[in-house]
Amino acid sequence: MRGRGRVWWRLVVAGVHEAAAYRLALLGGLVANVTFGFLKYGILTATVAASGGVVAGYDAQVMSTYIWLSQGMLGSVNLFGRTDLSDRVKNGDVAVDFLRPLSVQAAACLHDIGRGLFALLPRGLPSVAIGALLVGIALPSSAAGYLLGAVSVLLAIAVSATTVYLVAVSGFWLVETRGLQVLYMVTSGFFAGLFVPVGLLPGWLQVAAYSTPFPAMMMYPVDVLSGRVAGWAAAGLVAAQLGWLLATVAVGAAMTVGGRRRLEVQGG
Amino acid sequence: MTGTSSTEHGPAIRTEGLTRRFTRREGLKRVTLTAVDDLTVTVDRGESVGYIGANGAGKSTTIKMLVGILVPTSGTATTLGRAPLRERVALVRQVGVVFGQRSQLWWDLPVAESFRILAAVHELSADDERSRTEELREQLELGPFWTTPVRQLSLGQRMRAEVAAALLHRPRLVILDEPTIGLDVVSKQRLREFLVAERTEHGTTLLLTTHDMGDVQRLCPRVLVVDHGRLAYDGSLEGLSRLVGAQRVLVVDLDEPAGDLVGIPHTNHLGSEAGGLRQRLAVDSDATTVAAVLAAVTDRVAVRDLAVEEPDIEDVVRRLYSAQRDPTPPPSY
Numbered sequence: 001m002r003g004r005g006r007v008w009w010r011l012v013v014a015g016v017h018e019a020a021a022y023r024l025a026l027l028g029g030l031v032a033n034v035t036f037g038f039l040k041y042g043i044l045t046a047t048v049a050a051s052g053g054v055v056a057g058y059d060a061q062v063m064s065t066y067i068w069l070s071q072g073m074l075g076s077v078n079l080f081g082r083t084d085l086s087d088r089v090k091n092g093d094v095a096v097d098f099l100r101p102l103s104v105q106a107a108a109c110l111h112d113i114g115r116g117l118f119a120l121l122p123r124g125l126p127s128v129a130i131g132a133l134l135v136g137i138a139l140p141s142s143a144a145g146y147l148l149g150a151v152s153v154l155l156a157i158a159v160s161a162t163t164v165y166l167v168a169v170s171g172f173w174l175v176e177t178r179g180l181q182v183l184y185m186v187t188s189g190f191f192a193g194l195f196v197p198v199g200l201l202p203g204w205l206q207v208a209a210y211s212t213p214f215p216a217m218m219m220y221p222v223d224v225l226s227g228r229v230a231g232w233a234a235a236g237l238v239a240a241q242l243g244w245l246l247a248t249v250a251v252g253a254a255m256t257v258g259g260r261r262r263l264e265v266q267g268g
Numbered sequence: 269m270t271g272t273s274s275t276e277h278g279p280a281i282r283t284e285g286l287t288r289r290f291t292r293r294e295g296l297k298r299v300t301l302t303a304v305d306d307l308t309v310t311v312d313r314g315e316s317v318g319y320i321g322a323n324g325a326g327k328s329t330t331i332k333m334l335v336g337i338l339v340p341t342s343g344t345a346t347t348l349g350r351a352p353l354r355e356r357v358a359l360v361r362q363v364g365v366v367f368g369q370r371s372q373l374w375w376d377l378p379v380a381e382s383f384r385i386l387a388a389v390h391e392l393s394a395d396d397e398r399s400r401t402e403e404l405r406e407q408l409e410l411g412p413f414w415t416t417p418v419r420q421l422s423l424g425q426r427m428r429a430e431v432a433a434a435l436l437h438r439p440r441l442v443i444l445d446e447p448t449i450g451l452d453v454v455s456k457q458r459l460r461e462f463l464v465a466e467r468t469e470h471g472t473t474l475l476l477t478t479h480d481m482g483d484v485q486r487l488c489p490r491v492l493v494v495d496h497g498r499l500a501y502d503g504s505l506e507g508l509s510r511l512v513g514a515q516r517v518l519v520v521d522l523d524e525p526a527g528d529l530v531g532i533p534h535t536n537h538l539g540s541e542a543g544g545l546r547q548r549l550a551v552d553s554d555a556t557t558v559a560a561v562l563a564a565v566t567d568r569v570a571v572r573d574l575a576v577e578e579p580d581i582e583d584v585v586r587r588l589y590s591a592q593r594d595p596t597p598p599p600s601y
Binding site: 006007009010011014017018021022092093095096098099100101102260261263 | 338
């Protein structure tokens, strides 16, 4: 087991180092995050003000917290649907992944988790800090709140990696997954609560959102970390994230087995 | 490692009736293409085999089935005593593969880090990792670019790093698909010398696909030729050249134009240029030597310069293909 642990750790570290390889790109990402954050802030606080100070339980302070936490997570969770793996399936380089004595699924997901964790440093924390300093946010008051929040953020990054893996391996059947990536991008943005909190969506759309793994990638950890949802309800959200993680891992494993039998290795 | 005891013996590779068809859509029609057709072949442990054939003859498809990344349509492949698909993880612990056009290194990371990850992937002990990495780094001269990100390497540097990466875990079977593609003469030579040394020292089985005659000549006592997915030849390279009548050719430049140099023992006059100033003689290497032929030529005319042309791999394969489709006896002397 020691050997297995070492290889998984190495893959996470590799993801971290790869993410760190393009520093200017990280800076660009941060600038985009913050700019978009102020845009969201302008629109959503206006919405709160227009509805008399509170909308769907969000006052100006809670809304600001939601905005900066969600902006902070944007660099770490994949709401775009595109991965290295989907390119590798399309051009056939995935053959090399199958030549390693590893689970292809675990290797790809851990690598993405490493990238996501790293992005918290140059993109996540600065986004939150800028928001906190310039417009103010609410954060947990107890250590337990932070701890549960941290677990929730970690699970969000993991669910995002295991879900986007499903898009990539659907390439074993589709080869070109760009259409699916666009569908993923459009859906995930709304359902994860990137543009507005899921609670602001009409009821039927909320039902749709909660029946996908997307809220587990952003809305849940933001709710837990901001303290908007606390106590057992917060634990329930973390449990839901865990459920989505297990479900997406199981589907991904089945798709990997099925896909391998169809694999034709594009490009000779 | 566990569970290897049952796979210590028996051939490195055995295929029986191995077949793979691909279905392609061309407009409204579905076209079936047979990439590998009823291939039955055995490669013993420690052998070094050149696997050659024209583009699209089925070489890469065979390799993919041997290592479990492609499912055969019918027939079986057994590699190092294992079923490649079912026992993929156990098998790839003992196999090293280089696909010339695909990288197994981490594009954005330094070469050194790729090796650290691969050492972890193959669960090498810390001591083993250190000594083996050092050995490969030295022999393949990876030192100068050891800390360079892979995306910044030249093709020659990357190929050396790729081969080293495939050999890090001391695989028993090494499969190289066009390993010298795009390399300059010096890099090719260095890589071949390394592979010879590696085989001598560790008894590694080597399967090599290539378009380069030099690779086969220096590395592979045995040659398999595939044509349209079928095994067209299995034997030595010399035997292959003999079979298809692709001989070494002695080209002589003369001081003065002369008549055709016919009747030199064990040669076949192929042609004359520049009014007889340059003449080409095919040499039957089994019956004579180039030196003896040259002596016989200089008895008759004054030779100013000479060159010996080795048979070209494409030419050999082409001749073999056409000989099998249109059976005519090989040329006689």
